[in-house]
Amino acid sequence: MDDTSQKIIDAAMALIRDKGYVATTTKEIARAAGVNECTLFRKFGSKKEIVLEGVNQAGWRADVTPEIFQNVKWELGADMEMFMRAYMDRMTPDFVNLSIGLRAPQLYEETAPFIMKVPQAFLSSFTGYLEKMRQMGKIPEADFDALAMTLFSATFGYVFLRASFGEELSKVEKEAYIRNTVQVFLKGLAQ
Amino acid sequence: MDDTSQKIIDAAMALIRDKGYVATTTKEIARAAGVNECTLFRKFGSKKEIVLEGVNQAGWRADVTPEIFQNVKWELGADMEMFMRAYMDRMTPDFVNLSIGLRAPQLYEETAPFIMKVPQAFLSSFTGYLEKMRQMGKIPEADFDALAMTLFSATFGYVFLRASFGEELSKVEKEAYIRNTVQVFLKGLAQ
DNA sequence: CCTGCATGCAAGCGTGTACTTGCTATCAGA
DNA sequence: TCTGATAGCAAGTACACGCTTGCATGCAGG
DSSP states (O other), X not given: OOHXXXXXXXXXXXXXXXXXXXTOOHHHHHHHXXXXXXXXXXXHSSHHHHXXXXXXXXXXXXXXXXXGGOOOOSOHHHHHHHHHHHHHHHSOHHHHHHHHHTOXXXXXXXXXXXXXXXXXXXXXXXXXXXXXXXXXXXXXXXXXXHHHHHHHXXXXXXXXXXXXXXXXXXXXXXXXXXXXXXXXXXXXXOX | OOHHHHHHHHHHHHHHHHXXXXXXXXXXXXXXXXXXXXXXXXXXXXXXXXXXXHHTSGGGSOOOOGGGGOOOXXXXXXXXXXXXXXXHHHSOHHHHHHHXXXXXXXXXXXXXXXXXXXHHHHHHHHHHHHHHHHHTTSSOOOOHHHHHHHHHHHHHHHHHHHHHHGGGTOOOOHHHHHHHHHHHHHHHHOO
C-alpha cells in the first residue's frame, strides 16, 4: 500500500466516521487527503472501493477477536472485568461512529458480515468461558447464552451511549461502570 | 394535518428508517406517498421540513417518557421487569433504525435533543426508583447512577443488537432475556 | 353554475455528484 | 540522459439531486 493510497483511505474513513458514507463526497476526501480528486479514481476506481479497502485494514477495524479474550484466570470477577475491558479498550467512540457511518444501503451487504463478527467474538468467547467455569464447578448451571447476552449488551450499550451522548447522558466513568457491573453479576451468578 | 401531508410524512419517515436521511430522495418519497413530487414542496417547502414535522408527531416517536415508568409495585424484581418491558415494548426495531436514519449532519442539531430524552427518561426514573427503595429500606446503599446505567445499557444494548442483527446474533428471546437479566440484578442488589 | 383550492403533469433550473480525459510536471531508476 | 510511473491541473461528462413554475384538471361549497 503506497503512501498516497493510504492517505486517501484514511481521509475517507475519517469523514465517513464523522458524517456518514452517503454524505461524504469524493471532493472532500481528496481535499482531506491532500491529493487531486482524479487520483482517487485512478487508484481505486470508485468511492465504494476506497471504503471496502479501508474496512479490510487492521487500522480501521476495532481489533475485537476471540483471541483478545483468552487471557483468563478462571476467577469470575477478574475475568468478567477482563472481558469488558478488552472490548471497551478496542471499541472506541471512533469505531462506534464509523460502524454507524458505514450503514449505507450501498455498502451494507458487504460490510455487515464484518461488523457482526465483533459481537459474535465477545458472545461466543464468554459463553464458552462460562461453560468451562461450570465444568470446573465454580459456578452453577444457568442459561449461559442469556447471561452472555446480558453482559455483552451492558458492555456494548455503555460504549454506544457514551459514543453518542458523552458525559451529557451519564457521568459514570468507564472503570466505575466496569467495577459496578461486574459486582452485580458476581453476586448474581454466585453458587 | 390533511391526508396528503400525512401520507408524505409517513412515506418519508419509513424511507429514512430503511435507508437513512441523505440516501432518501424526494422523488422516492413522492412515489411512496403516491403523490407528485412538487406536492411535497408546496406542502412543506423542503425535504428537511418534512422530517422535522415527522419527528414531532407522536406516531413517529417511541413513546418513552418518565410517565410510562410510574406503575411500580415497590417490589424490586417485578419493577425491574416493568422498566425493561416498558422500554422494549415502545422502542421497537423500527424506532431504533429510524433514530439511526436521522443521524445526518444536516439534521443532528435539531433532532439530537429529542433523541436523548429517551435514555434520560429511563435513567432518571430508575435512579429515582432505586433511591426510594433505599429509603424504604428494601435495598442497601449503592452507586445508583452506575446501577441504573448498567440496567439501561443492558436493555438498550439488547434492543439495538436485535434491531441490527435479529436472530442471527443471538437466539435469546425478549421475555427470556428480561427474566434472566432481572434475576442477575435481583441477587446482585440483595441486602 | 361559478369560484377557489388542491393536486397532477411536464418541463425545467441550478447545483452537486461520481467519474473521465488529455496534457503536463516531477522524479526515481536504469 | 532517457524512460516510466505518479500525480497535478483543468476541463468536462452524464446524471441525480432538491426545488420551481405554468398550466390543466377535478372537485367541494356557496
